[in-house]
Amino acid sequence: MKDQYFGDVNDYRKYGLLRALQAGGLGGLLVAWMLTGNDKRRDGNMREYLDRPDRWRHIDSQLYDGLRQVLQTADQPSVSLIHDAGLLPRTRFFSDIVPDDMVEREAWRRRLLLAAQGADLVFLDPDNGIEVKSKPVGRKDSSKYVTWSEIDQLWESGCSVLVYQHFTREKRQAFMERLSTELRQRTSAPLVAAFRTPHVLFLLAAQERHRESMTAVTDGPGLEAWRGQIDVA
16 A cells, blocks of 8 residues: 555545445454555546545445545545544554565564454555565565465464455456455455455455354445445455
């Protein structure tokens, strides 16, 4: 995640999904931003939805109004703006910058696991998604990916895990099925779900104690207002 993208339409969907999971009865949430430094890419057009309340506000009016307000009053976009906005209840945040260096990444991982203690769900928000072979830890831009071992260790610590994932050039249905299968095999989770949006994917592995509440979201009306924006794949 980069501060410069805070509040864009992908963020609106992302926070909408987290709020739906919380409304389903989820306890404590840890948002691990997996922050990396801003770049020079232009991103303002992704906030045009905030000028279209007729189209977007009805989906989650509290979230929409909250994001609009904090962005209007901020000097510049930053994920920290949501920390005290009251839009994600029962939530803690892990904001340490993700390093490329292998030794520093290991230290970052230990801090993440410490921060995750007591959390029911950990949301991992990397720039790109789950690791790829071309960017192993220690290589430049490896910080843009969460590793399978980090997911494994969070799962083994007793947390359910939700991961932000960009689509690649692979056909989307095959891509979703491949990652969902690997997540299921690695965790043996009783519930694995994929949430598809127009631009990105979210992958969920739920612990047994969370299966009922999260199934109520995946199979129930919790995401009805988001239909077409967030769909259970």
